[in-house]
Amino acid sequence: MKRMINKTPGSVLRMSLGLLPFVLLLLIYMAGSDARLELNPDDKLLPSFAQMGDAIHRMAFEPSKRTGEYLFWADTGSSLTRLGLGVVIAALIGLLLGMLTGALPMIGAGVSPLLTVISLVPPLALLPILFIVFGLGELSKVVLIAIGITPFIARDIQRRTEEIPSEQLVKAQTLGASTLQILIRVVLPQLMPKLIDAVRLSLGAGWLFLIAAEAIASTDGLGYRIFLVRRYLSMDVILPYVAWITLLAFLLDIALAWLSRRLYPWNVQGGR
Amino acid sequence: MIEAPKMIEAKNLWKRYGDNVVLERINMSVAEGEFVTMVGTSGCGKSTFLKMLLGTETPTSGEMLLDGKPIPDEPGPDRGIVFQQYSVFPHMTVLENVMTAKAFARNGITGYLFGGAKRQARDEAKAMLDQVGLSQALDKYPHELSGGMKQRLAIAQALLGKPRILLLDEPFGALDPGIRADMHELVLNLWHEHKLTVFMVTHDLKEGFYLGTRLWVFDKLRQDPQAPNAYGASITYDLPVGKLDRATYEEIDDNLRPVAQLA
Numbered sequence: 001m002k003r004m005i006n007k008t009p010g011s012v013l014r015m016s017l018g019l020l021p022f023v024l025l026l027l028i029y030m031a032g033s034d035a036r037l038e039l040n041p042d043d044k045l046l047p048s049f050a051q052m053g054d055a056i057h058r059m060a061f062e063p064s065k066r067t068g069e070y071l072f073w074a075d076t077g078s079s080l081t082r083l084g085l086g087v088v089i090a091a092l093i094g095l096l097l098g099m100l101t102g103a104l105p106m107i108g109a110g111v112s113p114l115l116t117v118i119s120l121v122p123p124l125a126l127l128p129i130l131f132i133v134f135g136l137g138e139l140s141k142v143v144l145i146a147i148g149i150t151p152f153i154a155r156d157i158q159r160r161t162e163e164i165p166s167e168q169l170v171k172a173q174t175l176g177a178s179t180l181q182i183l184i185r186v187v188l189p190q191l192m193p194k195l196i197d198a199v200r201l202s203l204g205a206g207w208l209f210l211i212a213a214e215a216i217a218s219t220d221g222l223g224y225r226i227f228l229v230r231r232y233l234s235m236d237v238i239l240p241y242v243a244w245i246t247l248l249a250f251l252l253d254i255a256l257a258w259l260s261r262r263l264y265p266w267n268v269q270g271g272r
Numbered sequence: 273m274i275e276a277p278k279m280i281e282a283k284n285l286w287k288r289y290g291d292n293v294v295l296e297r298i299n300m301s302v303a304e305g306e307f308v309t310m311v312g313t314s315g316c317g318k319s320t321f322l323k324m325l326l327g328t329e330t331p332t333s334g335e336m337l338l339d340g341k342p343i344p345d346e347p348g349p350d351r352g353i354v355f356q357q358y359s360v361f362p363h364m365t366v367l368e369n370v371m372t373a374k375a376f377a378r379n380g381i382t383g384y385l386f387g388g389a390k391r392q393a394r395d396e397a398k399a400m401l402d403q404v405g406l407s408q409a410l411d412k413y414p415h416e417l418s419g420g421m422k423q424r425l426a427i428a429q430a431l432l433g434k435p436r437i438l439l440l441d442e443p444f445g446a447l448d449p450g451i452r453a454d455m456h457e458l459v460l461n462l463w464h465e466h467k468l469t470v471f472m473v474t475h476d477l478k479e480g481f482y483l484g485t486r487l488w489v490f491d492k493l494r495q496d497p498q499a500p501n502a503y504g505a506s507i508t509y510d511l512p513v514g515k516l517d518r519a520t521y522e523e524i525d526d527n528l529r530p531v532a533q534l535a
């Protein structure tokens with residue numbers, strides 16, 4: 001008998017073992033939902049898949065009676081726009097800050113302590129300030145996402161910059177490179193796949209800030225919708241929306257991983 | 273003995289880190305075109321000495337002169353370097369790695385080449401890569417190369433920067449013995465062809481005995497068993513290569529016993 005620690009599943013078994021918890025969860029949900037609906041057909045807590053299908057059909061493929069929009073897609077569009085803008089702004093600022101503080105000790109000495117303190121401020125605690133300063137419009141939501149994840153990206157990129165072997169920087173100097181040339185040709189290209197990694201890691205936090213901001217002050221968006229229909233206990237809308245948000249997050253993550261492998265084939269450890 | 277003009281000169285050079293004396297009373301001069309190999313036990317300061325030539329370390333006292341002027345305290349294009357590892361840029365192909373040497377030599381803002389300058393750099397880079405035997409691997413990334421090929425690339429890159437002095441910091445330490453022999457031949461050929469002054473740090477005493485024109489042994493002249501860091505190493509042997517006999521080899525080998533075991 002082999003020790004448990006030495007047993008590894010084959011590819012078929014691995015796949016089945018991976019799927020098993022999903023199937024179990026679905027079965028448990030369906031059993032629970034059936035049992036409750038049998039007792040009370042108007043139960044809202046555990047809607048059947050047919051009820052969720054109807055709700056999503058109504059949201060996604062029938063224009064809203066009030067605005068004439070297809071709410072599901074309008075919500076998805078506004079949420080992804082906010083998230084995308086916030087993350088892109090955070091990535092650009094984080095990359096610049098992280099690279100300069102990591103590569104240039106004089107700038108690092110001046111900025112790093114501030115960056116550390118800022119990264120300790122809970123971003124959601126700043127949300128009221130953002131609403132006061134930027135109003136309740138799109139800007140404050142995008143700024144929340146950007147503020148929320150910029151410190152993380154900046155510090156991660158700073159660490160990655162410091163990890164670049166000093167031999168490379170010395171080598172570039174012995175070839176006559178200036179500081180700017182080293183930053184542009186040696187440091188920046190090596191940071192790009194690390195930036196994609198950092199963005200992938202910070203997307204979870206990005207979604208958190210997005211949904212929080214939409215829940216508090218918004219007129220559309222995925223987060224706004226689930227908090228709106230909560231008043232009517234519309235689990236038949238909330239559950240598919242949560243699944244959809246999860247799917248979007250998953251797709252974004254694998255798209256970024258693919259992009260990293262595609263653009264930076266030399267980055268052999270990263271981009272899994 | 274040395275009548276040729278001095279290119280590099282050390283005058284009563286010391287290096288200390290706090291109470292730890294690494295090098296003491298180093299006096300030497302090297303003429304243009306010499307090939308100096310440096311051996312010594314681990315931690316004897318030979319790498320520190322090389323870093324002072326490179327400009328990433330500065331002497332605590334005394335002087336290190338290049339053409340009669342103190343060596344600049346940062347690396348520059350007159351002194352090329354090949355490290356044991358991490359000398360090449362992992363995100364560039366073999367050809368780009370070498371072309372970059374040309375790009376850095378021009379005083380552009382971005383370090384990228386365009387148009388005619390780019391074509392010229394590509395031709396020069398290809399010729400250099402041909403010389404080091406890498407013309408079959410132009411489009412490969414460094415992680416796809418063997419250790420020996422990576423070092424060939426690092427040497428090609430350093431040479432295209434047209435340095436006067438080439439510094440080698442245990443460049444072949446991680447290579448198999450067979451490949452090491454090929455690399456010795458390559459380095460000797462390039463040294464002749466490009467009229468370089470070479471300083472090479474090595475762990476391998478045999479390497480020092482037939483490569484180059486001069487062998488330096490770094491060792492401590494004074495020892496205090498109670499305070500091993502109280503005295504630093506100096507150059508205990510300064511021998512012209514070619515006139516060395518078996519007895520001298522054994523004598524140095526005995527002095528550097530730990531090194532002999534490593535080799």
